[in-house]
Amino acid sequence: MKKAYLGVDIGSISTKAVIIDENNKILLSKYLWTEGNPIEAVKKIINYFKEKIDKDIKIVGVGTTGSARKLIGSILNANIVKNEITAHAIGTLSKYPNIKTILEIGGQDSKIILIEDGIVIDYAMNTLCAAGTGAFLSSQAKRLGVNVEDFGKIALMSNNPTPIAARCTVFAESDLVHKAQMGYHKNDIIAGLCKSIALNYINNVAKGKKIKEPIIFQGGVSKNIGVKKAFEEILNTKIITDEEGHLMGALGVAILSKKEKEIDFDFNITDYHFQTNSNFCGKCPNNCEVIAVMKNGLIIDTWGNRCERGKKISVS
Numbered sequence: 001m002k003k004a005y006l007g008v009d010i011g012s013i014s015t016k017a018v019i020i021d022e023n024n025k026i027l028l029s030k031y032l033w034t035e036g037n038p039i040e041a042v043k044k045i046i047n048y049f050k051e052k053i054d055k056d057i058k059i060v061g062v063g064t065t066g067s068a069r070k071l072i073g074s075i076l077n078a079n080i081v082k083n084e085i086t087a088h089a090i091g092t093l094s095k096y097p098n099i100k101t102i103l104e105i106g107g108q109d110s111k112i113i114l115i116e117d118g119i120v121i122d123y124a125m126n127t128l129c130a131a132g133t134g135a136f137l138s139s140q141a142k143r144l145g146v147n148v149e150d151f152g153k154i155a156l157m158s159n160n161p162t163p164i165a166a167r168c169t170v171f172a173e174s175d176l177v178h179k180a181q182m183g184y185h186k187n188d189i190i191a192g193l194c195k196s197i198a199l200n201y202i203n204n205v206a207k208g209k210k211i212k213e214p215i216i217f218q219g220g221v222s223k224n225i226g227v228k229k230a231f232e233e234i235l236n237t238k239i240i241t242d243e244e245g246h247l248m249g250a251l252g253v254a255i256l257s258k259k260e261k262e263i264d265f266d267f268n269i270t271d272y273h274f275q276t277n278s279n280f281c282g283k284c285p286n287n288c289e290v291i292a293v294m295k296n297g298l299i300i301d302t303w304g305n306r307c308e309r310g311k312k313i314s315v316s
Helices: 038-052 069-075 084-095 134-144 148-155 169-181 186-205 225-235 245-257 267-271 308-312
Strands: 002-010 014-020 026-033 057-066 101-105 110-116 119-126 215-218 274-280 289-295 298-303
Touching: 002 038, 002 069, 002 084, 002 245, 014 038, 014 057, 014 245, 026 038, 026 245, 038 069, 038 267, 057 069, 057 084, 057 245, 069 289, 084 101, 084 110, 084 119, 084 215, 084 245, 101 186, 110 186, 119 186, 134 148, 134 169, 134 186, 148 186, 148 225, 169 186, 186 225, 215 225, 215 245
Parallel strands: 002 057, 101 215
Antiparallel strands: 002 014, 014 026, 101 110, 110 119, 274 289, 289 298
16 A cells, blocks of 8 residues: 545635645645535545545545644544644745745735745734735625636736725725726726735735745735736746645645654545534633534534633533
């Protein structure tokens, strides 16, 4: 049997997963919308892999990352659960060992990761405002009556991008409508929106950070060639993108799982019924909200407690 490793990156908008071999080569990958239900999203992915994987391959390591990493880590019996910063850095460095800056814009958040000699030395995340994210772009595309997938190529058709205030989603939408009413061409408005997203990122997420080359742009928004071009113009340098850039978090956590104790992964895990319940501890002033993961009605994991008292709480 050949050993393989599963990495799952569960975000609020999308869920990404890969199966890699011992040389970090991606054997299988899957991307789908989370749709507010990470458990069902991961079940779909596991069933997909179950159908596609060669019979002589055995999963001996599972890693999870992303906003729902603890939940899915419990369900998949992961041997490692890691934050997005580490996972994205490890995944990226496995393909681009000389990278020094990772720019990442996802569905609902953004991050910057600075690397020196293969080690993360600094990072910043923006999770409080959706301005400039994939969700923001999708809403603006709908407002303008175009497919978000066409945003980039439409932006490249403009020679005079319209200035758009994109620091806040509310102001951006208001400014976009105002510019359209003033008679600006749609191409120029879209190009201006792409430029404003890049500027907003540089002035907020990357504020105070020393961006060094080589630079790679990742996340769903990196597929937008208009935003990539805007970054290149602002930073006055070429920026790398990768067709598998959206998989870097999943790839990184799969690689990290190789360093942990091997497990016996069962694809039939999708046959079980999983649910989460919560309760407030009330045993000290913290009054922690304890989350429990249930497998066929039995608790398999809990978290959320800030002291030992919360570990023994009954969650129903």
